[in-house]
Amino acid sequence: MGSPWKALSDDNRRKILLLLGKKDNMIPTEIAEHFKSTLPAISIQLRILKEADLIAERKLGKNRLYSLNRKKSLKLVEFFEDMYDYKLNSLKEYVENKEKKKKNNEN
Template sequence: MNAFAALSDDTRREIVRLVAKNGELTSTEISHRFKMSPPAISQHLKILKEAKVLKMKKDAQKRIYSINDSGLHEVEDWLLDIRNLWNARLDNLEKYLLKMKREKSREKK
């Protein structure tokens, strides 16, 4: 599963938001913040880990989750591509509008 598919779910996006805000959280701390069963949260965590959005380390019986930058690079790269596309389109629109403004001012003379 890729990062986009993993982040398509509201609960998983909220989990990522919580972990990003807090740095690291145990699976128990995460599950206490939702009105879902711990096994359901574990499934969400598993998907986020497989998609490399979160990483997990074990400390005795605890599983501690944090943001995995490598998985979020996929999303970041896509967003940059979209931003560049729109910037180019807006630049073209600006050029067109300036051209139209110049033509209109020539017509007035």
């Protein structure tokens, strides 16, 4: 398991996360269209994000679908909570509800 903080430290990787925040189940080719760099480069960034558990990968035919792992990102927000000695329950509840809704919508 790679460090999620290292994974977040790259501009392109954070941009990928924002893309996946807007749209789940994107394929590498589609993601690469938003960047200047090559598909192999994007593939590596996706692997780093996956190894940091920030995104999830699903194989479907010859495609690989990538989606945000929202729960992991929440873990990172906990660092800021610790820094402020503050509990951020509202965000947790919000995301957990959103996850449930998503599951229900997936046929």
